Amino acid sequence: MVFFQNLINALQWGSFYALIALGYSMVYSILMLFNFAHGDIFMVGAYIGFGVATALVALTAMGNFALPGWLVLALTILISMFLTSFVGMFVERVGYRPLRDAPRASAAITGLMIGIILETGNLILLGAQRISFPSLIETSTYQLGGVVVTNKKIMIVLVSIALSFALHQFIRRTRWGMAMRAMAFDYAVVPLMGVPLNRIAALTFAIGSGLAAVAGILFGVAYPVLDPYMGILVGWKAFVAAILGGRGSVVGATLAGFLLGFIEMFVPMVFPSTFRDLIAYSIILLILVFRPHGFFGEPYSARLRL
Amino acid sequence: MLLSVENLRVSYGSIKALHGLNFQIDEGEIVCIIGANGAGKSTTLKAISRLVPVEEGTRISFAGTDLLKHPADKVVSKLGISHVPEGRRLFENLTVTENLMLATFARKDRRQIQLDFNRVFSIFPRLEERQDQKSGTLSGGEQQMLAVGRAYMSGRKVMLLDEPSMGLAPLLMMSMFNALKDINREGTTILLVEQNARLALQFAGRGYVLQNGNLVLEGPSAGLLENPEVKKAYLGG
Numbered sequence: 001m002v003f004f005q006n007l008i009n010a011l012q013w014g015s016f017y018a019l020i021a022l023g024y025s026m027v028y029s030i031l032m033l034f035n036f037a038h039g040d041i042f043m044v045g046a047y048i049g050f051g052v053a054t055a056l057v058a059l060t061a062m063g064n065f066a067l068p069g070w071l072v073l074a075l076t077i078l079i080s081m082f083l084t085s086f087v088g089m090f091v092e093r094v095g096y097r098p099l100r101d102a103p104r105a106s107a108a109i110t111g112l113m114i115g116i117i118l119e120t121g122n123l124i125l126l127g128a129q130r131i132s133f134p135s136l137i138e139t140s141t142y143q144l145g146g147v148v149v150t151n152k153k154i155m156i157v158l159v160s161i162a163l164s165f166a167l168h169q170f171i172r173r174t175r176w177g178m179a180m181r182a183m184a185f186d187y188a189v190v191p192l193m194g195v196p197l198n199r200i201a202a203l204t205f206a207i208g209s210g211l212a213a214v215a216g217i218l219f220g221v222a223y224p225v226l227d228p229y230m231g232i233l234v235g236w237k238a239f240v241a242a243i244l245g246g247r248g249s250v251v252g253a254t255l256a257g258f259l260l261g262f263i264e265m266f267v268p269m270v271f272p273s274t275f276r277d278l279i280a281y282s283i284i285l286l287i288l289v290f291r292p293h294g295f296f297g298e299p300y301s302a303r304l305r306l
Numbered sequence: 307m308l309l310s311v312e313n314l315r316v317s318y319g320s321i322k323a324l325h326g327l328n329f330q331i332d333e334g335e336i337v338c339i340i341g342a343n344g345a346g347k348s349t350t351l352k353a354i355s356r357l358v359p360v361e362e363g364t365r366i367s368f369a370g371t372d373l374l375k376h377p378a379d380k381v382v383s384k385l386g387i388s389h390v391p392e393g394r395r396l397f398e399n400l401t402v403t404e405n406l407m408l409a410t411f412a413r414k415d416r417r418q419i420q421l422d423f424n425r426v427f428s429i430f431p432r433l434e435e436r437q438d439q440k441s442g443t444l445s446g447g448e449q450q451m452l453a454v455g456r457a458y459m460s461g462r463k464v465m466l467l468d469e470p471s472m473g474l475a476p477l478l479m480m481s482m483f484n485a486l487k488d489i490n491r492e493g494t495t496i497l498l499v500e501q502n503a504r505l506a507l508q509f510a511g512r513g514y515v516l517q518n519g520n521l522v523l524e525g526p527s528a529g530l531l532e533n534p535e536v537k538k539a540y541l542g543g
Binding site: 175178179181182184185186188189191192193194195196197298299300301 | 355356357377378379380382383388389391395397398399400404407408409410411412413442456457460461
């Protein structure tokens with residue numbers, strides 16, 4: 001019973017990691033760049049979600065009409081994805097594009113700085129107090145042979161799997177996705193195909209940020225307390241999942257996200273819970289020793305630069 | 307005059323690669339630039355394709371318009387200048403068909419794209435046989451066919467070819483150049499750079515000789531083939 005209970009929780013945490021890891025992995029694959037501000041974009045997405053949800057609730061109260069909670073949540077997710085994608089595109093345009101050909105360390109440092117700017121900017125804007133995410137849907141609890149499952153957990157897992165499936169299809173089947181795969185292999189010659197490189201880069205940041213926003217909102221639904229530093233640890237863990245999954249691999253990032261959730265939930269079954277992250281990440285380190293490029297991952301040209 | 311290059315200067319950091327080249331190409335011509343390794347041949351093509359920045363004072367015009375106001379992807383999709391890069395640079399993680407399709411990214415003429423697909427497959431039947439194969443698994447000759455096919459799909463007013471003979475066995479080389487002749491006869495202007503000077507001059511109508519970033523000789527291919535300096539430096543005596 002404890003096992004299945006942990007499994008449910010592992011799936012939920014895995015969903016957050018997977019959704020954030022996808023953005024890390026895609027940006028890394030097309031631009032050879034770790035966007036270390038991505039965890040903070042998750043945080044910004046959660047706050048934008050808070051703003052959108054609050055506005056929608058106020059709107060329905062003002063107009064004196066009732067919308068079902070799940071519809072408000074769905075609208076919150078869609079609008080926040082859209083808005084947060086612009087945050088991602090802005091970060092790419094201002095922070096990373098000028099450094100496209102600079103040493104990779106410069107881009108990494110820039111990412112860390114942008115992260116700090118987003119955190120402290122939020123602090124100035126909204127103050128240090130934590131805010132609580134509006135409760136849009138009622139929690140209903142189901143007992144399945146002693147295992148407690150809530151509708152929220154089921155929704156979180158389904159949404160994250162559906163989105164990662166959609167992204168996989170997008171990358172495999174559309175010409176935009178094809179351009180992304182080509183960029184992952186050898187971005188310098190992509191313009192010779194008549195493909196506007198900057199627009200693909202912007203699109204990739206937009207998609208990654210949109211998915212991070214979904215993760216932020218789902219996180220807010222599960223743990224309704226937001227603070228400006230909420231993205232740091234979750235972001236780093238998702239980064240680990242991205243590396244573990246393999247560069248640019250949607251399937252890899254998703255599976256690795258879930259794997260991370262599992263390891264984190266099951267380690268405390270055996271060891272004291274204060275050892276959780278120590279042991280969990282030692283295991284991951286060990287996996288990376290044997291598979292340094294992760295599980296899957298797009299191959300890339302030995303001559304990524306022209 | 308279709309393509310006119312004036313005072314083309316390119317530097318990599320403090321190293322000057324091209325010292326002010328001047329050359330012109332008329333519509334329908336095949337022109338080659340020959341020269342040793344490191345003379346600046348690839349850089350010349352990359353400058354036209356806008357892959358490397360040119361210096362102040364450089365002028366490149368295409369069909370009477372300023373080429374330098376376009377970014378790299380528009381040089382291909384708007385002006386129709388395609389580029390087969392040195393070493394082919396295929397997307398080895400994509401299939402043959404996907405490589406060809408990617409080259410049509412900016413095109414909207416669905417009907418013509420289908421016709422172009424058919425034409426590429428009729429020029430290079432091997433590619434049709436291998437259409438669902440990852441391009442990284444093709445042989446060297448097939449990869450070169452795909453590189454040319456990809457350029458054909460992306461834009462066809464001018465084709466810039468960087469060392470298309472590299473790594474090809476003599477027989478394959480001949481059939482590749484025959485295919486390029488066919489493409490030229492259908493209206494594509496070709497600018498070719500080659501280390502294999504004899505081959506290039508046999509294929510092209512006119513040639514330029516590039517030496518340490520300067521064009522030192524030019525003329526009809528027949529003349530260059532007979533030129534004592536060219537013979538000594540590039541044709542093995």
